[in-house]
Amino acid sequence: MGVNADSVLLTDLYQLTMLQAYHDQDMNDTAVFEFFARKLPEGRNFLVAAGLAQLVDYLEALRFDADELAWLAQCGRFSKAFVDSLANLRFTGDVQAMPEGTLFFPDEPILRIVAPLREAQLVETRIVNLLQFQTLISSKAARVRLAAPGRRLIDFGLRRAHGAEAGLLSARASFLAGFDGTSNVLAGVRWNIPLAGTMAHSFVLAHDSEVAAFEHFARSYPAACTLLIDTYDTEAAARAIVPLAHRLAREGIVIQAVRLDSGDLGEHARRVREILDAGGLPDIAIFASGNLDEYAVSALVAAGAPIGGFGVGTRMNTSADHPYLDCAYKMQEYRGIARRKHSEGKTTWPGRKQVFRRFDSAGLMAGDALTLEGNTQPGLPLLEPVMAAGRRLAPAPSLAEIRERLVAQLAGLSPAQRALTPAPPYSVEVCPALHDLARQVDQRRVAPVRPVVNGAGCG
């Protein structure tokens, strides 16, 4: 059997054991699950929804192939009748979601699945796996983008991303958050993300002379090359580039940039800038990398470091300060009855929810209302239909469209919320309709879902 990420067996065992129990009890009525974050990572002001495109691909392709069914049949846990029932299982449900690139806040669902119980349950693990990771990285990358206005930002993180898919998806997630490109070739192939790269220390080390390495690389890329200059002595390398660049220029060969990768990047950048400027090379840009994140980039920008672009890797692709989100995919309704759990510290809002976002006259975001579907509130509803009866309703938006959406969304944040420092929490009001339903659920433990009176005021 192939072991690839697309396998329906990329799930937790309990999804399958619960499905068998549902099968044994003939339970398969309509269930409603929603995905949301319980809270923001400490010190953060917003999250960026991402990963929906891969989620829709997954749901559309969901099926057990013959090898997978055979494995289940022989593993000793499942009855023949149950395994047979899986052969025709497809995802036939409806999906509502916030489009990728939407800003969101705690308790706001960014995804709702309405589907027969077994389908809605089976997909939990991969849904969380896909949504939490890209949301995590887009949310981090958006902060790097905000910290470096006008600078070129390149994803360099494949090598220390957590495996292959993390490397691929973080290239996508950082690009949709406004990065300019990635070093990850396969991500470029897959999503047409612009590729960028420089050279490694090993290229310099493989030559007996640093300047010979520079010349060889420039000759292979006469229109544009970036030379890594910190292998031995950064400023000495910059000084060596001055005569080399002039000599190569006479042959029409252009050195576009130099890269710094160690030491005090701001101080080296200033010295290298002076050397290049004094050498008549003001057009050679300085690119920096090495342990960067939004804080390091912001500090360099604030200090006026003459750095035109940054390669940001490990700390972004692992979301190193917050490597996971406190998020969940939870049942909100089954058989027309709203539900919620009461586990300590993890109580959730029941029912099918919608989020309405208000804007002030200047176009800034003025507060969200979390309410039940059908309880229309002022502002824009954020969850939109994405799939119906198991099929997507429209082609996925392009990454360019998602980027534009996020730029517009970030422009709607107040300056305090856009800053790297923690701002007072953005207002998310829970509407009376939702409070009422929660009370009903708590009183009876389960509560029938009744039509919500439209227009009941929130907050």
Add this chain to the structure above:
Amino acid sequence: MGVNADSVLLTDLYQLTMLQAYHDQDMNDTAVFEFFARKLPEGRNFLVAAGLAQLVDYLEALRFDADELAWLAQCGRFSKAFVDSLANLRFTGDVQAMPEGTLFFPDEPILRIVAPLREAQLVETRIVNLLQFQTLISSKAARVRLAAPGRRLIDFGLRRAHGAEAGLLSARASFLAGFDGTSNVLAGVRWNIPLAGTMAHSFVLAHDSEVAAFEHFARSYPAACTLLIDTYDTEAAARAIVPLAHRLAREGIVIQAVRLDSGDLGEHARRVREILDAGGLPDIAIFASGNLDEYAVSALVAAGAPIGGFGVGTRMNTSADHPYLDCAYKMQEYRGIARRKHSEGKTTWPGRKQVFRRFDSAGLMAGDALTLEGNTQPGLPLLEPVMAAGRRLAPAPSLAEIRERLVAQLAGLSPAQRALTPAPPYSVEVCPALHDLARQVDQRRVAPVRPVVNGAGCG
């Protein structure tokens, strides 16, 4: 073109641009690269080598297929001659490595690649991607294992792992570090790792009564089921289980365990244990999950919490306190000449290295010697031949063998080094032969590799 983790294009662009420059300069002599960690994550005492099996698979399968070559030919960066040269590229090098499950320390190479320059360079990105992640997770999981002697440990982390491959490889990495199983079905299929799982809150929520949910689940798994009891009120659920368990027992149905997933796990465990014991159910075990890591598990064990097993997820599978390793794959030699870079804070030891480990009379690890290949020191050499001329020398060891190796290695640590708290650093001495070579390299920037006098004392 397929976009899967096995693609040779899962690499950084600069690997390909450097390869073209090497092609243009006709450079392809033998290069030596080594992978090592620069330092331990703060507060840690050791690292566990892992990921070698996937690395060997990758190297053996390395090739550009027709679609990949076609993509490279049209992307505008590469010459036809260079792309043609890639068609027959295979990995033809030699590999030495520490076996998976070996403990290692800063500056000690766990992998050496000796291969034609282009091959050795091309593979850098994926090698780091594979070795750092599994090493990261095995090192974290080994601490969880040490913190919970005799307790059952199950990997629950797929959903918040960073994508599919991270979920799969962290199941493998935690199992080799001594976990008892995983919830990740595909990992069970792939590596024959024992599968385990319980039930989700949604299973309880889908029923109008919690005890009906318990009974349904138990009837589907009459020999062994674990019931999740914190959906509403943990102790109330435990009390409800007492009559249910006795009633089901008369039909031969056994409730094996209950799971706690929220609140003060130690306090709930004590109360639930009392309820079950008083109810004549001493054989129902208590299993706990929720935000666990080595510290939380250790505290519960130290407090005598009556918990027989732990589901450990997010914090282990993301190595949440240290989500990346400061590690590198660096050129150590080219054309028979030792090399090292001098980038600030990132200077490396040049040449082909070996690590010798000494043991005291009690069998405890007594110190490592880092030296050059051929400079035999007392103790066991840790790097062993794994591949020659591009082919593996022996089948990969089984996960069972790797687990045994690690158990033996951990038994060789002093109690202080085995503890979760930081111990004085384990001794890694750099031998005079290596100091001498480094001096030569620094004096000339490049230094010819000369035979090392065997037996020169270290330390």
